[in-house]
Amino acid sequence: MxxxxxxxxxxxxxxxxxxxxxxxxxxxxxxxxxxxxxxxxxxxxxxxxxxxxxxxxxxxxxxxxxxxxxxxxxxxxxxxxxxxxxxxxxxxxxxxxxxxxxxxxxxxxxxxxxxxxxxxxxxxxxxxxxxxxxxxxxxxxxxxxxxxxxxxxxxxxxxxxxxxxxxxxxxxxxxxxxxxxxxxGAVLVTLALLAFFAAETRRQRQAAIENSILLEQARTATRAKTAFLSMMSHDLRTPMNGILGMIALAKRHTADLRQAEHLDQAADASRQMNDLLSDILDFASLDAIVSDLVAEPFELVQLQQHIRSELEPFAQREDINFTFNTTSDADQVMLGDKRRLSQIIGHLARFLGRNSATDGVELRMSYAAGFFRAEFDFHYETEAGDWHLDLVLGPSSQEISGFANDALGPAIARGFTENMGGTLSLHLPQAARENAVVVLSVPLKAQKRAYVRVRIETQSSALAAICKSALKMPHVQFYQHGDAGDVHTVVVETGAQFERDTCERLRAVYPKAKFIALGVPLDGALFDGEIKLPIDVAALRQAAFLEGIQGSLLQG
Amino acid sequence: MILFSRVALIIALAVSFCTASVAETILTVQVKNTGQANKTTQFSRKELLDLGQITLTTANDFVDGTPSFEGPLMRDLISAVSGQHTTVARLFAENDYIVEIPTHDFLDYDVVLALSQDGKRLSLRDMGPIWLIYPMSDHPELADPSYNNRLIWQLVRVELE
Missing domain, CATH: 1.20.1330 (f41 fragment of flagellin, N-terminal domain)
Known part of the structure; x- marks a missing residue:
């Protein structure tokens, strides 16, 4: 061309x-x-x-x-x-x-x-x-x-x-x-050239149309393959869970140690099969376009908790100790696809834990200058066996033909990382006592943490303390006497003249706030919601729409 | 006594002949249609020489090389007859050849009424006694048949309108 x-x-x-x-x-x-x-x-x-x-x-x-x-x-x-x-x-x-x-x-x-x-x-x-x-x-x-x-x-x-x-x-x-x-002659040559240009343009346009048709066909085929893989992995996982359940039941009713050992092995094999199915499902979704990524607010602590719970069964099974260390600005909340990030980190952690013959991995997570960074710090012997750590960055051309189960995890991690615009890098130990470090770096936006301000008006200080305790969340701030600024939720104890006076007085100060009645109100029109006593924490939080307010504030 | 009278007569005739020769009219200039009566002025060679001489060295299609022509400027002649407000000059040659020239030519270029060429007085045989010369070597745009036609020779009369 x-x-x-x-x-x-x-x-x-x-x-x-x-x-x-x-x-x-x-x-x-x-x-x-x-x-x-x-x-x-x-x-x-x-x-x-x-x-x-x-x-x-x-x-x-x-x-x-x-x-x-x-x-x-x-x-x-x-x-x-x-x-x-x-x-x-x-x-x-x-x-x-x-x-x-x-x-x-x-x-x-x-x-x-x-x-x-x-x-x-x-x-x-x-x-x-x-x-x-x-x-x-x-x-x-x-x-x-x-x-x-x-x-x-x-x-x-x-x-x-x-x-x-x-x-x-x-x-x-x-x-x-x-x-x-x-x-x-010049006119004829020019006309001939124009005709040639026109024919060439037509040919290239036709080729472009054919290419786009082929591309669409390829995409359709890929989507069909992805859908098939997703469906199959789902369908396989369901009976596998059934098998695991049956194994657990069978183990509970057996007193034979040898039989119990066999059942343990069968359970392990089933779990591995389940993990493998999860990997296949993730691999199938690799070709998901970038717009599939969601941008939700989350904190590093939440991400850490999510990953810890995800890795716990693997850590117990493989007897590996995962330690976590997070560093971030307390007032910052990241915006990104938390689920996808935890998938990347989970795949990398399992791959390293399974193959590097280490008994412990320290996972350090931080956020700075627009980048989320996860460092996997672990002991690694550079001359230990056939396995090489640089498989994390992708198999060599000779190894592609032998794409093994082991390579699936890092391949998925790499694919998701690329989709998120991030990079993976590797720092091999330079001395005998040094650890290897795998670094994941992903660009993420962040914004200042938004707080929900709650004002509690009760006649009983004990009730106020219970209420505070029920609403205590990282993004909730309680009104202190003399505070200026807006309040999003006002919780008022019902009863007698106190209820009316307080609502009328504070409604004038916070016209947009949500008023929650603590108890049965004498005048329901004064409130946007009510919580019966004794306090039900979940109901109080739901009535106050704190989750919703938090979300809207963060998005805004 | 008789001899003296004859010598005196001969000298008187010679002076008279010389004076007549010097005063002979070689160019007649007529200014017409200027709001006043037509005015005719006659010029002898001496009177033309008195208008001031410039030397113009230039080639043209009728000479070899680049000879020097001497004579008064045409615009000085027009000034001398108060014809500054005229727009057209009609020039007549000895053989009745006529050419019309816009008078701004004489302001734009140093057009010379050549009375001599390379120091030699122009005779009828040499396109004289007056040959209108344009500075063609200094102005390439004048190398054109329309300007060649304006190089009127054996000039005897000029009418300014």
Whole structure:
């Protein structure tokens, strides 16, 4: 494809260059022809020869009229005509006309002969006196021989000029013809190129359509495969759980130690099968697009608890001690896909625990500068067996063909990490006593923790303490006497005038707050919800919509 | 005594001839249609020389090389006859050739009424006594047939309108 595009580009560029050169050369030819015509007409020999002939006839006429009593001229007029005639002869001996005459030597003889006669007869003309008819007659005869010569000269000049003019016109026409052919050729080449471009564009468009169809087919096939894998893993897990349950029941009713040991092994195998099915399910969802990721607020502690509970069965089974260490800003809450993060960490932890022959992994989690970071710190012998830690980063090209069950976990972790825009890196020990560290880094947004402020108004301090205890949550702040600022929930003990006075007073201060009645209210219209005594913690939290308020505050 | 009288007569005739020769009119300039009566001024060679001389070295299609032409500027002649407000100059040659030239030409270019070429007085035979010369070597745009036609020689009369 690139080769074709380069060829098209080269042909296009070459055509443009050729067209420009053609236009320049043609323009040069036409301009040269026009310049030739301009030079040709710069000094028109036909006009000059006409002038010569006229002045020659005028001089001859003046000789005839010398001494004529009615239309006579004097000798001075004859001399003037003689001088003017001489000047016209000189026209053919100097300047552009002189140069042109050099290229027409056969015509120059008439001018040379007239010049000889002028020089020869000059004394007789200057010596001419008024009424000197005899002298005039002699002069008239002396110039008579030039009548026919000048006539032929003029004809020759005209013919030569016509021929030269025709030649120039022919040259111009030839140039014009060449220009037309060249322009026509350039137009044809351009049209051919445009047709080629159009065909190439059509072909590429068709190829793009076919590619998109193939891509869609591939996606459909992948989705079908994913759906099949998901369904199968679900369907397999259900009977596997049944088997585990039956094994547990069977173990409870047996007193035979050997049989119990066999049942333990069967249970372990079943659990491994269950884990394997979970991995297959995760692997099948690897091609999920990024938009499948959810952005929910969570805290590192929550993530840690989730991972700890997920890893606990594995840790017990494999006898590995997982220790957790989290560092983050207490006022920060991360926004991200907590479930997907715990999947990544779980896969990595199980893979490392199962393969690295370590008896303990320290998992350090932190959040800073827009990145969530999880470090798996554990003891690793670089020369221990066939297994290599760098499998975490992916199998080598030789190992891909032998994609083993062991590689599934890190492959899923890598896939999910890439989907989240994160990276995995590995720090192998440089000295004997150093640990290896696998580092997961994922970009996550975070925001300041939002609090729900609760104000409790009771007549009994004991009831207030119970209420506080029930509502005590990380994101709940309790109103202290003298605090300014808004309050989201007001809990008021019901009964007597206290209930009405308190609600009316605080409603004016917190018009948007939720008012919860603690007990049966005398006037239900004063409250948005009520909690009967004794206090049911879950009901109180639900009535106060603390979870909902927290969520909306965090999202906002 | 008689000899003295004859010598005195000859000297008087010679002076008279010389004076007449110097004062001979070689150019007639007529200013027309300027709101006043037509005004005709005649110039002898000496009077033309008195207008101030410049030397213009230039080629044209009618000479070999680049000779030097000497004579007064055409715009000085027009000023001398108070024809500054005219727009067209009609020039007549000895052989009745006529050419019309817009007078702004004379403001745009140093157009010379050449009386001599390379120090030699122009005769009728040499396109004289007056040859209108444009500075063609200094202005390439003048190398055009339309300006060639304005190089009128054997000039005898000018009409300004």
């Amino acid at each position: 690139n080769g074709t595009q380069n060829s098209v580009r080269t042909i296009g560029f070459a055509t443009i260059v050729v067209t420009i050169l053609t236009a320049a050369v043609s323009f040069g030819f036409v301009r040269a022809s026009l310049n030739d015509i301009r030079v040709h007409w710069q000094e028109n020999l036909v006009w000059a020869s006409s002038q010569l002939e006229i002045e020659y006839l005028r001089f001859r006429e003046s000789l005839v009229r010398l001494g004529d009593e009615r239309n006579g001229v004097d000798s001075a007029e004859v001399n003037r005509r003689f001088e003017i005639l001489w000047s016209r002869v000189k026209l053919f001996q100097t300047g552009v006309a002189g140069q042109k005459m050099e290229s027409r030597p056969h015509l120059g003889a008439a001018i040379a002969a007239l010049q000889v006669t002028l020089e020869k007869q000059e004394p007789r003309v200057t010596g001419l006196r008024d009424n000197d008819e005899t002298g005039a007659s002699i002069l008239f005869e002396a110039f008579a021989k030039h009548d026919q010569e000048l006539y032929q000269f003029h004809r020759g000049i005209m013919q030569a000029e016509v021929e030269i003019g025709a030649g120039l016109r022919d040259a111009l026409y030839a140039n014009h013809l060449a220009l037309t052919w060249l322009a026509g």
